[in-house]
């Protein structure tokens with residue numbers, strides 16, 4: 001009987017709600033659903049912020065894209081510490097502009113908080129660095145190779161840069177940087193590769209390089225640079241929870257490689273402190289548990305001197321990368337995701353303002369969860385997770401893999417390269433048998449086998 005009464009009440013409420021709903025409600029709301037800003041909307045928002053700020057925010061055109069679109073930079077504050085925030089260098093990664101515009105709205109205001117930030121920092125924010133790519137929702141800018149050769153006759157006959165995409169007819173602008181800020185493209189350096197610097201061939205990269213040099217001339221030093229991106233949708237090693245924001249410090253190979261010894265201004269510990277500040281910001285400023293704040297993939301061999309953040313880091317700037325899950329167009333407008341970006345930025349800004357960023361312990365950044373492997377302990381975490389999830393469906397197989405990894409962990413700690421190579425190979429053999437027997441899924445196999453290959457490459461070289 002009770003159920004019946006409740007059923008009637010529920011259907012009465014449902015009918016009432018339908019009756020009360022405005023006829024045009026549904027379609028009007030659908031039209032009003034927020035979407036990522038277009039280039040035109042961004043220009044309007046920035047101009048509105050500048051006008052309302054009474055001179056506190058200055059918006060300039062810092063340069064033009066290869067296709068002639070304006071690239072805007074908003075400058076706010078008069079403090080001695082310079083922070084550059086760069087968004088949307090990849091055209092299909094659009095949360096950066098949204099977070100930056102929201103941040104600027106706060107900084108343009110009359111609150112004592114905003115004034116405090118403006119007194120201590122000079123923030124130069126480039127909400128959308130790649131308007132050509134953003135308009136097409138593609139990673140690259142638009143700069144067909146024949147236009148490149150027309151602009152740089154010395155490149156006639158040279159192979160296109162390795163980061164040129166002939167299908168997109170443009171460049172991955174975040175490979176077009178070099179720590180040598182005076183570099184001019186030379187045919188003999190092409191096509192290059194990911195372990196070498198980029199060529200400053202795009203007008204976008206040149207515009208950011210010039211801005212960086214101007215700020216350096218004006219202030220003597222650019223304290224920090226933050227680059228805002230999107231990635232895939234990984235889950236953490238230990239818990240299998242989705243990563244909700246991944247943060248990183250500059251990938252410039254193993255600390256002891258010697259490759260960057262001439263770049264004496266590089267301060268990786270400082271970048272880790274800034275990365276930690278971002279992670280803390282996301283956690284403190286959210287009203288949720290933020291268990292998905294993770295370290296972006298950074299096994300020790302990762303080395304991308306052509307990325308903007310690496311080029312600036314080699315020149316003495318602390319640099320931080322944000323990577324948000326999913327890309328456009330697949331991932332639609334998501335306010336929670338945008339808030340996370342903004343909170344990470346406030347985490348850095350707040351600690352620059354009160355100076356506490358210098359007192360952080362950068363090593364604490366390395367304690368954040370990972371979703372990738374840099375050592376056998378990470379692989380052990382994966383075997384544990386897969387066992388819990390039932391992706392390894394045989395208890396004795398789980399135990400054997402875990403034992404093998406425990407042994408490897410000891411050789412790894414002791415630096416025993418010969419044993420590492422030998423036992424990684426036998427781990428791979430066992431793993432491959434388990435796949436044939438259907439004990440592990442192909443996803444488990446490909447992750448653990450890939451991890452073993454990474455470590456094999458590393459230890460074979462020693």
Ligand SMILES: [Zn+2]
Nearest residue numbers: 090093229230
């Ligand atoms: Zn990106």
